[in-house]
Amino acid sequence: MEINPALLLHQIEKAKAGNQAAFKYLLDTFWVDVYSFQLKHTRNEYDAEDITIQTFSKAFDKLHTFNEKYSFKTWLIAISKNIHIDLIRKMKSSIRLETADEGTEKVNKIADESPSIEDTLISEQHLAQLLNDIKQLKPPYQEVINLRYFQEKSYKEIAEHLQESMSNVKVKLLRAKKLLAQIIETRRS
Numbered sequence: 001m002e003i004n005p006a007l008l009l010h011q012i013e014k015a016k017a018g019n020q021a022a023f024k025y026l027l028d029t030f031w032v033d034v035y036s037f038q039l040k041h042t043r044n045e046y047d048a049e050d051i052t053i054q055t056f057s058k059a060f061d062k063l064h065t066f067n068e069k070y071s072f073k074t075w076l077i078a079i080s081k082n083i084h085i086d087l088i089r090k091m092k093s094s095i096r097l098e099t100a101d102e103g104t105e106k107v108n109k110i111a112d113e114s115p116s117i118e119d120t121l122i123s124e125q126h127l128a129q130l131l132n133d134i135k136q137l138k139p140p141y142q143e144v145i146n147l148r149y150f151q152e153k154s155y156k157e158i159a160e161h162l163q164e165s166m167s168n169v170k171v172k173l174l175r176a177k178k179l180l181a182q183i184i185e186t187r188r189s
Helices: 005-016 020-042 045-061 072-097 117-123 127-134 139-150 155-162 166-188
Strands: none
Touching (some): 020 072, 045 166, 139 155, 139 166, 155 166
16 A cells, blocks of 8 residues: 555654544554564564554654654564564563563553544444454453443553553554454444
8 A cells, every 4th residue: 555655744743743543544554564564573463463552652652753754664663673672582581580571651642532433433333232243352452442441441540450551552442443343344234
C-alpha cells in the first residue's frame, strides 16, 4: 500500500497534538510492517505481537522526538528492533541473576476522546452476540476488552491489573477494538 507522505506528516502532527484518530491512523497504517518485522525475528506470534504493542507504546510516548526528515516506518522498526534487543538482554540477565523482571511504567498522553467507529460498532451489538465475538479474540485482547467495557476500569486500573504500562494498555485496547470491529463486520456481511 502506497502511503501519501503529506497525509502521513499531517497525521503525525495531529498525533503530536494528542489527536486520538491520528494515533489510530498510525497504528493501523504501520501495524503489519512492525508485526511482520518482529515475526521474522522472533518466530513467535505472541512475542511479535507483544513487541509490536510495546513499539507503538514507546513511539507514541516519544512522538515529539520524531524528525520528519526521516522515514516514519524506519523509525518504528528501529524502536522495535531496540525493544527486541532489550528483551533478549533482559532475559539473559534475568536467567543469570535469577531475579524478577522489573518494569517501569510511563504515562501516555493519548487523549480518551469521543467514541471511535469501532466503539460505536461494538456498542450496537447484542450482548450475547458481542460476547461470542469477543471469544474469537486472542486471550490478551479478550482480557483488556473485558476490563475496559464490562468491568469499566480506567486505563490506570487496567495497567495495574495487567502489570503493564498505561501506554501498552492503550495500544492493546486500540488493537483489540479494531480486531473486534473486523469480526463484527465480517459477521454482518
